[in-house]
Amino acid sequence: MFSLKALRKNKTAKYGVPMLLLVVGGSFGLREFTQIRYDAQKLRKKLDPSLESKVDVEKQTVMLEQEYEKIKELNLESWKNIRGPRPWEDSRELQEQQRSKQNKKD
Template sequence: MFILKFLKKNKTVKYGVPMLLLVVGGSFGLREFTQIRYDAQKIRKRLDPSLEAKVNVEKQSVMLEEEYEKLRRINLDEWKNIRGPRPWEDSREYQEQQRSRPSKTD
């Protein structure tokens, strides 16, 4: 009986132990909740098996030499830089205007 009264009056037992349980228990609880989040993301990221097979085949078949040849065939001398529209401008109208305008180097 004396020990029970002593423990009720002790500030460490009254405030410290519940706080310690809250911190340690919260840590374990948060770990479980975050694990649920990451498990859900893994499930969402899974692809359809047929689509995944196509993606893997495409990744393996790309050769550096083939990509270099594709880039070599493109005529970069005729390329023209067209600025994108600002938020207050009509994008299609502005892009048509930029395409029809002669370049500054002509």
């Protein structure tokens, strides 16, 4: 039979088994900790019943024909594409330039 001295000298038993236990045990431990995180997110997403009724009223079905009629009423031919300021440009100066150009055309 194995004696305690032989087990202490065995490198696999001394280093391998604890390492294996650490890796396998760590994976199970991490699974439990991450499950706590996801459970907390689910609880945070739940609404009060009073708020839920208000949200359900606002979620009305949108008919495709109604949205088409809204878009059809918009004047899409007269829009103008105006670029935004670059990070190094002053946005107020650029806005003033765009307004002055627009006022000259009108």
